Amino acid sequence: MSYRVTPLLLGDAVVPDVLDVFWSLTKARGASSVPILAFLVEGTPDGPLLIDTGMRSAERAQEVHGLGPHRVADDQTIPAQLARHGYAPEDIKYCHLTHLHYDHAGGCNLLPNARFVLQRTELMAAAAPMGPEQLEIGGKGLFFDRADVADLVDPLWSRVDLMEGDYEPYPGIRCVLYANSHTPGHQCIYVETADGVVAIIGDIARKLDLNIEREILPGIYYDLDSMRRALIDIKSKADVILPTHDWNVLPGGKPEDAA
Ligand SMILES: [Zn+2]
Secondary structure, three states: OOEEEEEEEEEEEEEEHHHHOOOOOOOOOOEEEEEEEEEEEEOOOOOOEEEOOOOOOHHHHHHHHOOOOEEOOHHHOHHHHHHOOOOOHHHOOEEEOOOOEOOOOOOHHHOOOOEEEEEHHHHHHHHOOOOOOOOOOOOOOOOEOHHHHHHHHOOOHHHEEEEOOOEEEEOOEEEEEEEOOOOOEEEEEEEEEOOEEEEEOOOOOOOHHHHHHOOOOOOOOOOHHHHHHHHHHHHHHOOEEEOOOOHHHOOOOOOOOOO
16 A cells, blocks of 8 residues: 655744753753644545644643744644645544644644544553643643643543554554653554655654754653664664654745744
8 A cells, every 4th residue: 555644734833952852961952943743644545644633722832831932823723734635624534643742632623523543551641641840841741731631531532542552554554652752652653655664753753863863862751761762663664754843844844934
């Protein structure tokens, strides 16, 4: 089977560079513009899949998580981005979530017909995050938004499919659990395409040059060795690696009017 993977730009933000590199004892002291992406996978018998859903709102993201300015332009909403490819939110029957951080799981309530497929351990971790009360970045919720969790466990619950590890929703599409990497139940989606195996890796790497090419681990992980092994495994399996927050993933790169 051969599928097609397309990034959707669902907003941007200015966030601290310390998120990109293992240990904060580095020279990464500034802040940089990052995209917030989701991915459309076309070619399944059930229509297009959506991988991740962006943030609930830019205002809420800024308020809750202690990061910099966030923004969603009018043409960066889920309906607007789907429309560019000829789809409506109603057309999405399956949405696979890499993990439940606020910038990946905030738009689930915009998909009226979708089933949400994620790892059970991720929902458990998101419901009772281990953040200390006074943490400056990430807060007590450790980047999980309680409103997103509340949506999944109540109004959307009948449409949530909790997975217990690796699964293959279609021939040529594989979802692999990397436990205790960026989050406790983070999964990556490997898709066979005309360009080879494309890996949609959520936030296991943030920057292709730093984290993939130079093999410097990023700054957010639950278990260092699990994170390191996840990156090695991704590099061994994928021909094309697509993180969520690297402008190089977009065909045109960073737009001129980006944050
Ligand atoms: Zn993210």
